[in-house]
Amino acid sequence: xxxxxxxxxxxxxxxxxxxxxxxxxxxxxxxxxxxxxxxxxxxxxxxxxxxxxxxxxxxxxxxxxxxxxxxxxxxxxxxxxxxxxxxxxxxxxxxxxxxxxxxxxxxxxxxxxxx
Amino acid sequence: xxxxxxxxxxxxxxxxxxxxxxxxxxxxxxxxxxxxxxxxxxxxxxxxxxxxxxxxxxxxxxxxxxxxxxxxxxxxxxxxxxxxxxxxxxxxxxxxxxxxxxxxxxxxxxxxxx
Numbered sequence: 001x002x003x004x005x006x007x008x009x010x011x012x013x014x015x016x017x018x019x020x021x022x023x024x025x026x027x028x029x030x031x032x033x034x035x036x037x038x039x040x041x042x043x044x045x046x047x048x049x050x051x052x053x054x055x056x057x058x059x060x061x062x063x064x065x066x067x068x069x070x071x072x073x074x075x076x077x078x079x080x081x082x083x084x085x086x087x088x089x090x091x092x093x094x095x096x097x098x099x100x101x102x103x104x105x106x107x108x109x110x111x112x113x114x115x
Numbered sequence: 116x117x118x119x120x121x122x123x124x125x126x127x128x129x130x131x132x133x134x135x136x137x138x139x140x141x142x143x144x145x146x147x148x149x150x151x152x153x154x155x156x157x158x159x160x161x162x163x164x165x166x167x168x169x170x171x172x173x174x175x176x177x178x179x180x181x182x183x184x185x186x187x188x189x190x191x192x193x194x195x196x197x198x199x200x201x202x203x204x205x206x207x208x209x210x211x212x213x214x215x216x217x218x219x220x221x222x223x224x225x226x227x228x229x
Binding site: 032042044046090092094101103104107108 | 145146148156157158159160163173207209211217218219220221222223
């Protein structure tokens with residue numbers, strides 16, 4: 001069965017620090033990959049997605065993620081975080097070849113940015 | 116991308132009762148899903164809502180507890196039946212729109228069972 005693992009459960013950073021959140025998935029075939037963010041009290045928003053092509057994907061608010069197929073990873077990065085980036089971050093995978101359409105989510109990472 | 120309207124946004128219910136959650140999309144979509152987010156946890160897929168046929172449930176979720184309807188390509192309902200405090204969660208509707216838009220989520224229904 002497909003699974004998604006986010007290694008960092010709770011990350012605390014100071015403003016301007018660099019961010020990298022790990023995401024690994026278990027599926028050997030074609031995958032579509034997503035990062036979602038959930039700000040306090042708000043609903044899920046799409047940060048970025050990877051379907052094919054350039055493995056370095058740029059999203060909103062200065063976030064980017066790199067798909068490394070050999071490592072089954074899709075880590076999220078931001079060079080300089082802001083206090084407003086405090087939120088819950090979720091990595092998700094859809095197995096493209098099976099095309100069931102459903103997303104499998106990781107456990108989530110809580111990011112706290114200190115001003 | 117599609118805009119999803121989910122109702123109610125929150126509710127407090129007595130144990131043993133049922134609650135029906137509505138999901139309305141502003142455009143026709145092929146794929147609709149229902150997720151549960153328990154307190155402090157990630158999202159778990161309950162089922163895929165299929166238009167004109169029975170929903171496809173994930174392991175651990177059954178139709179008697181979570182009946183789902185999808186009469187057309189823009190609307191679906193999820194009922195949480197015979198509720199207990201363990202059903203207290205956020206329930207989310209989601210739609211899949213293919214490569215260009217990915218998946219969009221509704222604002223969720225925060226359910227508290229007392």
